[in-house]
Amino acid sequence: MNEIKLFSPATVANVACGFDVLGFCLDSVGDEMVIRKIDKKGIYITKIEGFDLPYEAELNVAGVSALAMYEAAKPDCGFEIEIYKNIKPGSGIGSSAASAVGSVFGMNELLGSPYTKTQLTEFAVKGEALASKCEHADNLAPALFGGFTLVKSMTPLEILEIPSPDDLFATIIHPQIEVKTSEARAILPKEVSLTNAITQWANFGSLIHALHTSDYSLIQKSLHDVIVEPFRSQLIPHYNDVKTAALKAGALGGGISGSGPSIFTLSKGIESAKKVADSMNDVYSKTGIAFDIHISKINTEGVKII
């Protein structure tokens, strides 16, 4: 096998009370990539469709993660990478993570899988850092492992796979505005009250328990973020209206996807997720801001060969 085509999924990070640690993987949105083993040594990006991104491997997220793995593996070959990008950069659903994950996953497959998924995440972190100016794995982990993932620590990198109920669906609205990551970071408080911190870890522990026990009612009661949402939601126009409408339409809960501007909700069942999509559409179609809405089952597989 010298060439594979793969689907590298979009992901949601910063899942409410799991800010900075919990993410999940989407099914219906993602990039496609072709990875090809070639005789000539090195990493070459040979095609990019969808968005205007740099071809120089050192300047491209997929290229940087590929180079990190290439330098570790020192294979007797090179790789060509083709990127068919569907996830808009800056949309808040793991666009850079999908690129970073795709190249290392594909190369690993073509080399006979010498690396574990956690090791692949370590390489992909280098690519992600090019895009987001810091090393984090919140989107990489769910893109590689699928399902819900908890990044327990970065040093050493420790990723936990959290089970989730079968009938859980995400509805995501992407308002086509820009939220600068630097601004989303700057708006965060350096200190939080101990009371709020306790509420947050009570909710987060409950959410992990609820995912283990497929307890939708408890997912609903746990999906609250008392720390970050009050600040970052100010950067997303009509955030409260969208969330209120989604909850009224039956969503279990939701929050800001990544650092925004996308807003995610979780629902029990596809019919509920569709009603939530309709409610989001009703709110945003009146705003004059362009947007798109995705409905997706939780993708338990992650990045895959197609």
Add this chain to the structure above:
Amino acid sequence: MNEIKLFSPATVANVACGFDVLGFCLDSVGDEMVIRKIDKKGIYITKIEGFDLPYEAELNVAGVSALAMYEAAKPDCGFEIEIYKNIKPGSGIGSSAASAVGSVFGMNELLGSPYTKTQLTEFAVKGEALASKCEHADNLAPALFGGFTLVKSMTPLEILEIPSPDDLFATIIHPQIEVKTSEARAILPKEVSLTNAITQWANFGSLIHALHTSDYSLIQKSLHDVIVEPFRSQLIPHYNDVKTAALKAGALGGGISGSGPSIFTLSKGIESAKKVADSMNDVYSKTGIAFDIHISKINTEGVKII
């Protein structure tokens, strides 16, 4: 049935990263109580052995929780309560909770179990508040439900039963000094850094996952408290020496039990728990402070008829 004798267990609250929300139940330490249904209406404490505590129901933790339930149930009878107290008040292993739980559990049994355990916890909260000057259920929940419990919220009261591995043992040292609850509260910071808060909920989510998956190694990696321990451990003499020795002897981790002065550790297997006990003994026997040490399996049953 007009009389029952019961065992009301000691408990550990504030389990490391689960400060204020996670507790577990002990097997080897607890109070005994006799609850007797009588014709004469009212709540009467007729015997107290072990420690000097008030006989007036309104001034006694077991009496106050009993009265709370009695006023709700309005039964056509009264109750006598005998208390054989083994858990020293102020030791940090749920002495008042054991009293508060015993009376309502016993009365509920004698009335044909009209109340759920969560409802019993609500009554017991009133007794606990007499002792600790605030309404909390951190020790009550594990005493009533057994095992590990997560008090997700107080209003409404929501208690989650978290599974735990079969071979988990606690070793607890009780230095016979007084840590005033008011001092333990006053030493807590009002604000904490967002960075530490994130570390805490990452660890807490991991601990809940580890308990679900019986992953001892992950329990070990998750049992850290970066928020409260650095402050409260100052109130317990030789805290760091005890903890360091226990970890060296093989404990998975540990922390302050409740608001101290007891220190708890968790170990895989009784042999390991015994070695930890020896290591604690080595440290404390040199200090001149009186102490006792308990080893206990996690008690998954909670309060029970004997």
